[in-house]
Amino acid sequence: MRTAMLKSIRSSLQKSSSTAAGRRSYSSESAPERKVAILGAAGGIGQPLSLLMKLNPLVSSLSLYDIAGTPGVAADVSHINTRSEVVGYMGDENLGKALEGADVVIIPAGVPRKPGMTRDDLFNINAGIVKGLCTAITKYCPHALVNMISNPVNSTVPIASEVFKKAGTYDEKRLFGVTTLDVVRAKTFYAGKAKVPVAGVNVPVVGGHAGITILPLFSQATPQANNLSDEEIVALTKRTQDGGTEVVEAKAGKGSATLSMAYAGAIFADACLKGLNGVPDVVECSFVQSNVTELPFFASKVRLGKNGVEEVLGLGALNDYEKQGLEALLPELKSSIEKGIAFANKS
Ligand SMILES: NC(=O)c1ccc[n+]([C@@H]2O[C@H](COP(=O)([O-])OP(=O)(O)OC[C@H]3O[C@@H](n4cnc5c(N)ncnc54)[C@H](O)[C@@H]3O)[C@@H](O)[C@H]2O)c1
Numbered sequence: 001m002r003t004a005m006l007k008s009i010r011s012s013l014q015k016s017s018s019t020a021a022g023r024r025s026y027s028s029e030s031a032p033e034r035k036v037a038i039l040g041a042a043g044g045i046g047q048p049l050s051l052l053m054k055l056n057p058l059v060s061s062l063s064l065y066d067i068a069g070t071p072g073v074a075a076d077v078s079h080i081n082t083r084s085e086v087v088g089y090m091g092d093e094n095l096g097k098a099l100e101g102a103d104v105v106i107i108p109a110g111v112p113r114k115p116g117m118t119r120d121d122l123f124n125i126n127a128g129i130v131k132g133l134c135t136a137i138t139k140y141c142p143h144a145l146v147n148m149i150s151n152p153v154n155s156t157v158p159i160a161s162e163v164f165k166k167a168g169t170y171d172e173k174r175l176f177g178v179t180t181l182d183v184v185r186a187k188t189f190y191a192g193k194a195k196v197p198v199a200g201v202n203v204p205v206v207g208g209h210a211g212i213t214i215l216p217l218f219s220q221a222t223p224q225a226n227n228l229s230d231e232e233i234v235a236l237t238k239r240t241q242d243g244g245t246e247v248v249e250a251k252a253g254k255g256s257a258t259l260s261m262a263y264a265g266a267i268f269a270d271a272c273l274k275g276l277n278g279v280p281d282v283v284e285c286s287f288v289q290s291n292v293t294e295l296p297f298f299a300s301k302v303r304l305g306k307n308g309v310e311e312v313l314g315l316g317a318l319n320d321y322e323k324q325g326l327e328a329l330l331p332e333l334k335s336s337i338e339k340g341i342a343f344a345n346k347s
């Protein structure tokens with residue numbers, strides 16, 4: 001999937017460098033019309049994500065919304081000679097127009113961490129932002145696939161589900177917490193340690209998206225590396241769990257992961273679009289409503305289809321270390337989920 005996306009980005013870029021590019025018709029123009037809305041499009045994630053979605057030939061309409069700054073981002077991105085029409089919308093009064101008819105809504109709106117903060121420290125601000133945006137989704141595009149990036153994902157996804165339930169629009173197949181960055185990191189770190197080409201690596205990451213709730217399953221990594229010790233697997237697990245903090249500390253007060261997140265968000269949105277378009281066997285990890293554990297939401301591999309989630313796949317066989325990790329994460333994840341549900345129902 002990633003290779004396919006890179007190919008399509010490369011092919012778009014190659015076409016851009018041709019003088020005849022503007023007159024060429026792209027084969028993807030025969031793909032269905034798809035509107036993608038990005039809420040928080042002028043932010044650190046929003047801007048590169050807008051660029052990557054503009055490069056995606058499956059998108060015919062790209063709607064960029066933020067409380068400020070979107071006219072500039074939209075004008076800039078709109079000059080790229082790819083398929084989608086780009087429109088920027090700014091301010092609450094334009095949110096409805098931004099969302100109307102959207103097939104996929106990606107939400108990176110909200111504040112990022114600073115060093116010393118946990119993702120849960122963002123709850124007080126981001127919970128309200130997500131609640132407001134999801135309320136608008138119930139009115140203007142209740143059938144859209146929602147890709148939630150705003151942190152704490154372990155709570156913002158339950159908030160969204162409650163907002164949708166209250167409005168009578170909830171469809172568990174259409175709500176996703178974006179945990180793709182954990183998979184991206186696990187692949188990169190594993191390939192580096194195992195000394196295998198990263199392009200062919202796959203690592204499922206399950207649980208949630210914060211600290212120990214992020215559980216990479218290196219026992220299921222492909223290709224299986226036999227050259228890694230137990231200590232190295234523990235270190236890889238910890239690095240994956242702390243990947244976000246590694247970036248927050250390196251940025252030293254200037255925010256959290258934006259570029260790698262935009263990449264991960266673009267991969268996940270691309271998978272959603274492929275699923276909607278009927279491409280078979282599109283599988284990504286995501287934090288979704290789930291029966292895989294006793295918790296109502298859990299990240300695991302998910303098969304995407306024409307209605308969103310087609311199948312939530314099980315965890316597969318875990319080794320003892322991963323079983324311990326699973327037991328350890330459940331209480332924290334449960335309390336983050338409950339915190340989100342309680343917030344959404346408070347008013
Ligand atoms: N899921 C993940 O893996 C992951 C990875 C990285 C960051 N994040 C989270 O993504 C969020 C955004 O991070 P960032 O670095 O882009 O932050 P940022 O501050 O650079 O950008 C956030 C944008 O949201 C906008 N915004 C605020 N309130 C809004 C509203 N009501 N409607 C629309 N837009 C609104 C802001 O104007 C800003 O442009 C943070 O919560 C961060 O923790 C999640």
Ligand SMILES: O=C(O)C[C@H](O)C(=O)O
Pocket residue numbers: 112113119151181209243244245247248256257
């Ligand atoms: O770590 C953060 O605060 C941002 C994001 O969740 C990440 O994993 O990079």
